[in-house]
Amino acid sequence: xxxxxxxxxxxxxxxxxxxxxxxxxIPAVRDISLEIHPRVFSxxxxxxxxxxxxxxxxxxxxxxxxxxxxxxRGENVLRLSDNALADFRARNIGYxxxxxxxxxxxxxxxxxxxxxxxxxxxxxxxRRRTLAMLEAVGLETxxxxxxxxxxxxxxxxxxxxxxxxxxxxxxLADEPxxxxxxxTGTAIITLMRQMQESFHTSFIFSTHDPRLMAEADQTFSIRxxxxx
Amino acid sequence: xxxxxxxxxxxxxxxxxxxxxxxxxxGALALLLFGAFTTYIFAGLETGLVQRGGHLAVYxxxxxxxxxxxxxxxxIDDHAAVMRAFQDDTVLKGMINVMTPTQAVVGIAGNFSGGxxxxxxxxxxxxxxxxxxxxxxxxxxxxxRPYVPDDRxxxxxxxxxxxxxxxxxxxxxxxPLHVSNCPSPEHQPQVSxxxxxxxxxxxxxxxxxxxxxxxxxxxxxIDLLSATANGAPNIVSLDVAxxxxxxxxELDDNYVAMPLALAQQLVYGRSEHKVTGIVLQLHHTADVxxxxxxxxxxxxxxxxxxxxxxxxxxxxxxxxxxxxxxLIFLFLALIMVxxxxxxxxxxxxxxxxxRTAEIGTIRAMGVRRASVRRLFLAEGAMLGAFGxxxxxxxxxxxxxxxxxxxxxxxxxxxxxxxxxxLAWPTRPALLVGTWLGLVLVATLAALPPANxxxxxxxxxxxxxx
Numbered sequence: 001x002x003x004x005x006x007x008x009x010x011x012x013x014x015x016x017x018x019x020x021x022x023x024x025x026i027p028a029v030r031d032i033s034l035e036i037h038p039r040v041f042s043x044x045x046x047x048x049x050x051x052x053x054x055x056x057x058x059x060x061x062x063x064x065x066x067x068x069x070x071x072x073r074g075e076n077v078l079r080l081s082d083n084a085l086a087d088f089r090a091r092n093i094g095y096x097x098x099x100x101x102x103x104x105x106x107x108x109x110x111x112x113x114x115x116x117x118x119x120x121x122x123x124x125x126x127r128r129r130t131l132a133m134l135e136a137v138g139l140e141t142x143x144x145x146x147x148x149x150x151x152x153x154x155x156x157x158x159x160x161x162x163x164x165x166x167x168x169x170x171x172l173a174d175e176p177x178x179x180x181x182x183x184t185g186t187a188i189i190t191l192m193r194q195m196q197e198s199f200h201t202s203f204i205f206s207t208h209d210p211r212l213m214a215e216a217d218q219t220f221s222i223r224x225x226x227x228x
Numbered sequence: 229x230x231x232x233x234x235x236x237x238x239x240x241x242x243x244x245x246x247x248x249x250x251x252x253x254x255g256a257l258a259l260l261l262f263g264a265f266t267t268y269i270f271a272g273l274e275t276g277l278v279q280r281g282g283h284l285a286v287y288x289x290x291x292x293x294x295x296x297x298x299x300x301x302x303x304i305d306d307h308a309a310v311m312r313a314f315q316d317d318t319v320l321k322g323m324i325n326v327m328t329p330t331q332a333v334v335g336i337a338g339n340f341s342g343g344x345x346x347x348x349x350x351x352x353x354x355x356x357x358x359x360x361x362x363x364x365x366x367x368x369x370x371x372x373r374p375y376v377p378d379d380r381x382x383x384x385x386x387x388x389x390x391x392x393x394x395x396x397x398x399x400x401x402x403x404p405l406h407v408s409n410c411p412s413p414e415h416q417p418q419v420s421x422x423x424x425x426x427x428x429x430x431x432x433x434x435x436x437x438x439x440x441x442x443x444x445x446x447x448x449x450i451d452l453l454s455a456t457a458n459g460a461p462n463i464v465s466l467d468v469a470x471x472x473x474x475x476x477x478e479l480d481d482n483y484v485a486m487p488l489a490l491a492q493q494l495v496y497g498r499s500e501h502k503v504t505g506i507v508l509q510l511h512h513t514a515d516v517x518x519x520x521x522x523x524x525x526x527x528x529x530x531x532x533x534x535x536x537x538x539x540x541x542x543x544x545x546x547x548x549x550x551x552x553x554x555l556i557f558l559f560l561a562l563i564m565v566x567x568x569x570x571x572x573x574x575x576x577x578x579x580x581x582x583r584t585a586e587i588g589t590i591r592a593m594g595v596r597r598a599s600v601r602r603l604f605l606a607e608g609a610m611l612g613a614f615g616x617x618x619x620x621x622x623x624x625x626x627x628x629x630x631x632x633x634x635x636x637x638x639x640x641x642x643x644x645x646x647x648x649x650l651a652w653p654t655r656p657a658l659l660v661g662t663w664l665g666l667v668l669v670a671t672l673a674a675l676p677p678a679n680x681x682x683x684x685x686x687x688x689x690x691x692x693x
Contacts (some may be wrong), residue, residue, distance in 0.1 A: 044353075084594045086591070089594040090594020097690070118593065
């Protein structure tokens with residue numbers, strides 16, 4: 001394996017995040033250092049309020065720590081300007097949200113196509129990759145349907161396709177099975193595992209779903225903002 | 229994708245978007261209808277003024293300020309040569325529709341026929357009837373009333389003219405002239421208006437003059453007394469062919485129009501017959517600045533003691549009406565802008581609030597702040613564009629309906645009711661200005677909500693329910 005292939009895709013070094021509510025300071029993440037390896041299923045697990053989502057947000061470059069360093073694909077993301085950070089997210093990070101967060105006015109096809117538009121992918125290639133991704137998640141026949149015409153499982157499949165269509169280095173998924181029934185949740189976990197293996201991508205989850213935790217290649221337990 | 233998203237987002241909450249676009253449409257409709265109305269008013273007024281007095285008038289220097297009180301002292305020397313020079317000029321030749329001399333005259337008019345002895349001051353004008361008729365057919369804006377030929381001043385050598393309704397009333401001529409809505413005094417006045425009592429000797433002279441010249445066609449005859457350029461009193465007789473009601477009462481009470489030769493005879497007697505003004509009616513009002521500049525240049529080249537005045541200077545009422553209606557239009561536009569502003573701000577603020585989580589999602593996916601701002605600005609612009617376009621269509625339909633409804637009204641500067649018409653808002657400044665203005669206002673109104681959306685923190689936006 002080359003050095004690049006074995007280098008951590010995410011590296012956190014003494015990262016801390018404190019929320020302020022008036023005069024009260026609430027530490028959400030305290031002095032966490034970790035490394036996440038490429039092409040693995042990583043889990044950040046812990047009870048509600050333990051700081052999982054805050055940690056995931058900082059890894060996903062949508063929140064900024066009060067102290068410490070964060071590197072994603074070797075890039076110190078804290079040094080990037082707001083626009084550069086947006087471009088970095090567009091190229092390297094995919095998101096799967098608990099509530100799917102599809103754009104309601106766009107069809108399944110357009111939702112999946114959207115990240116490629118941000119990367120200025122030519123139309124023909126955009127269409128080819130979008131259709132291939134919809135086919136990979138089993139939704140080629142639902143391409144023209146809007147989110148409100150899809151079931152919860154189908155919405156999450158569209159969200160997974162949207163996250164993966166740009167072939168990012170990291171896919172972040174915040175409680176991706178929390179809003180799904182057990183059968184659909186299991187199917188989604190299986191799909192994500194298949195996709196992770198097919199696309200050689202790193203998946204990082206925050207979850208307390210035992211079925212999802214059972215799939216983990218790498219697990220980080222967090223409690224009261226600290227790794228345990 | 230930006231416009232696709234913007235259009236679909238607008239249609240997401242149809243009722244709200246339709247209400248907002250309707251308000252914009254109402255703004256466009258109000259502005260275009262009022263604009264069409266003012267355009268029609270301005271065109272009608274300008275047409276009336278230009279038909280009567282032309283676009284430009286050349287006077288002897290000082291006449292505009294001091295001449296009307298003593299026109300005999302402000303005659304233009306060798307006016308025929310001056311007019312020939314203007315007519316032959318290569319620049320002016322193509323612009324001039326009619327060029328005609330006029331002679332102003334002030335004095336006392338008296339009616340001593342049929343036992344009546346009434347007199348009053350008058351302000352008269354000597355005209356070339358044929359030129360006046362050609363001027364009355366000018367209709368650049370399509371705003372003129374249908375042309376009805378009037379031959380009452382057509383014979384240049386005749387002593388036939390017209391007077392204002394007020395002059396007819398005060399000289400006791402309403403009945404002989406069969407003028408409706410023109411009462412006769414219960415007691416025959418000996419003097420009227422501001423005129424001084426006519427000297428008995430002059431009255432006798434007038435009566436003699438009247439007796440020596442029988443009236444033609446049974447028209448009532450009045451005598452016009454004025455001072456010649458030499459200061460001597462002079463009298464001519466005028467057969468009153470009818471009345472020509474003036475829109476301003478003060479003018480109507482003093483107006484007498486007569487053939488140019490008769491006015492010159494009254495003012496200059498046996499001296500050289502001059503004129504007080506050379507009136508130029510152009511084919512197009514837009515040529516006024518160029519024509520005026522050319523006239524001034526020619527006057528300067530020839531060292532002539534002349535001045536040039538345009539129809540706006542000669543008719544300050546027109547400028548005041550234009551100013552008044554423009555101010556009302558501006559006031560209306562401000563109200564419409566405020567309504568559109570608040571409507572769009574409200575709608576876009578609601579849109580941003582409802583889509584906060586969506587904003588967080590696209591920002592997390594890599595959309596820049598500026599792109600979020602652009603998205604909401606595009607939605608505001610499209611709401612404005614839909615509304616303004618709808619308003620334009622509604623305005624054209626409303627104008628067509630109004631113009632075919634057969635309404636009548638008496639506009640300022642007119643004496644009779646005329647069809648109420650609205651001008652088609654084809655002026656780019658009005659049509660494009662209104663459309664672009666409202667779209668711009670709607671876009672600007674979307675700016676505060678768009679900024680709020682762009683500045684929201686991603687994690688906060690994603691947490692928004």
